[in-house]
Amino acid sequence: QSALTQPPSASGSPGQSVTISCTGTSSDVGDFNYVSWYQNHPDKAPKLMIFDVTKRPSGVPDRFSGSKSGNTASLTVSGLQAEDEADYYCSSYAGNNNVIFGGGTKLTVL
Amino acid sequence: QVQLQESGPGLVKPSQTLSLTCTVSGGSVTNSDYYWTWIRQPAGKGLEWIGRIHTSGSVIYNPSLKSRVAISIDTSKNQFSLNLNFVTAADTAVYYCARQPRITWAWDSWGQGTLVTVSS
Numbered sequence: 031q032s033a034l035t036q037p038p039s040a041s042g043s044p045g046q047s048v049t050i051s052c053t054g055t056s057s058d059v060g061d062f063n064y065v066s067w068y069q070n071h072p073d074k075a076p077k078l079m080i081f082d083v084t085k086r087p088s089g090v091p092d093r094f095s096g097s098k099s100g101n102t103a104s105l106t107v108s109g110l111q112a113e114d115e116a117d118y119y120c121s122s123y124a125g126n127n128n129v130i131f132g133g134g135t136k137l138t139v140l
Numbered sequence: 141q142v143q144l145q146e147s148g149p150g151l152v153k154p155s156q157t158l159s160l161t162c163t164v165s166g167g168s169v170t171n172s173d174y175y176w177t178w179i180r181q182p183a184g185k186g187l188e189w190i191g192r193i194h195t196s197g198s199v200i201y202n203p204s205l206k207s208r209v210a211i212s213i214d215t216s217k218n219q220f221s222l223n224l225n226f227v228t229a230a231d232t233a234v235y236y237c238a239r240q241p242r243i244t245w246a247w248d249s250w251g252q253g254t255l256v257t258v259s260s
Contacts, residue, residue, distance in 0.1 A: 068187075075253070076236065076247075076250045081244050119187055122245075126203075128189070129245055
């Protein structure tokens, strides 16, 4: 199973919105509504930001939202804040009790 | 709030077995609503799901690692463990333990990760 494709980097100024894409295939992202997104600050535990494509866990600001169209899922961060600067990873169920991840996107707040 | 903490050797020789333990606090590995998972990240690369276990003993593995990996659970210590056999330099990575709710394929709590280097 190939990894999901994410852009290596993304950036935006404080207050702006940025969208990170996660492209898979009709066998993973396109076939299941089990896309999740994780925020990873250096030397910290990854944090679940979005699950089941669009759902936000308790405590995650509503500035973070998820969506999916066809084989591509997206994470949008609105009203960028300095603390949003981190690496972001997507994941998708790929059938047959297997999951795959994206390569990660480094989000820079300018 | 549940917390997970990985522990184990940071250096393993090639062809030997990598063994890690995840200690769970603030929650119980016997909670049937969750799976207990291992995920790794080689330096400069993306995340890779290794496998998961349920308190019932049910366990599944990444097909690419299935022949070398074993995950077990110790309810008396509130821990679960990873054994990866016949390691090579390609197994050098940060290893994370995480919790997966049964209702989804996502991980809502993670350990901070531990770096394991495979080198002679």
